[in-house]
Amino acid sequence: MRIGELSERTNTSRRLLRYYEEQGLIISDRCANGYRNYDDRLVDRVLQIRGLLDAGLPTRIIKQILPCLDKPRNIYFPDATPEMIATLEHERDRMTERINCLTRNRDAIADYLDAVLVRRDNRPHAAAEASTTS
Numbered sequence: 160m161r162i163g164e165l166s167e168r169t170n171t172s173r174r175l176l177r178y179y180e181e182q183g184l185i186i187s188d189r190c191a192n193g194y195r196n197y198d199d200r201l202v203d204r205v206l207q208i209r210g211l212l213d214a215g216l217p218t219r220i221i222k223q224i225l226p227c228l229d230k231p232r233n234i235y236f237p238d239a240t241p242e243m244i245a246t247l248e249h250e251r252d253r254m255t256e257r258i259n260c261l262t263r264n265r266d267a268i269a270d271y272l273d274a275v276l277v278r279r280d281n282r283p284h285a286a287a288e289a290s291t292t293s
Contacts, residue, residue, distance in 0.1 A: 162187075165197045169205040176205065182218045184208050184225065204228070214254050220246055 166173045179185045180195075185204055187195035207228050211221045220243060 160197050160199060162195050162197065165201060165205065168202050169209070171205055171209060179205065179208060179218075183222050184218060214250060214257075216246075216250055220250075 160168075162173050162176055165171070165176060169176075176185070180187060185197070185201050185208070187197050190196050204225075208221060208225075211224075212218070216224075223239070223243065224247070
């Protein structure tokens with residue numbers, strides 16, 4: 160697929176996709192006319208990269224952990240520095256905190272919606288009953 164299609168399928172700008180390629184996060188083939196050609200599997204890869212960037216990981220760390228996202232997993236990092244390990248531990252803990260917060264917020268919204276929908280569903284019945292008894 161061309162860059163425009165990858166951009167549309169991932170909701171990622173072409174400029175950002177070219178940046179990911181410059182950083183070595185994704186790879187494209189070049190057609191005879193010089194256009195980039197991307198494998199369909201890169202749709203998921205781009206979405207994973209965006210998620211990791213949204214979580215606060217820098218591209219240099221993302222590049223190192225990308226092999227962990229593939230299956231089957233082949234994890235071997237002879238260059239994992241203490242700084243990288245500390246960064247990943249920090250980001251993992253930060254993600255866990257965000258997940259817990261999002262879970263609490265989702266549950267609160269669900270409880271609110273349940274209460275609103277029950278009240279809304281019961282209100283017309285109560286109004287209809289009041290008009291028939293008058």
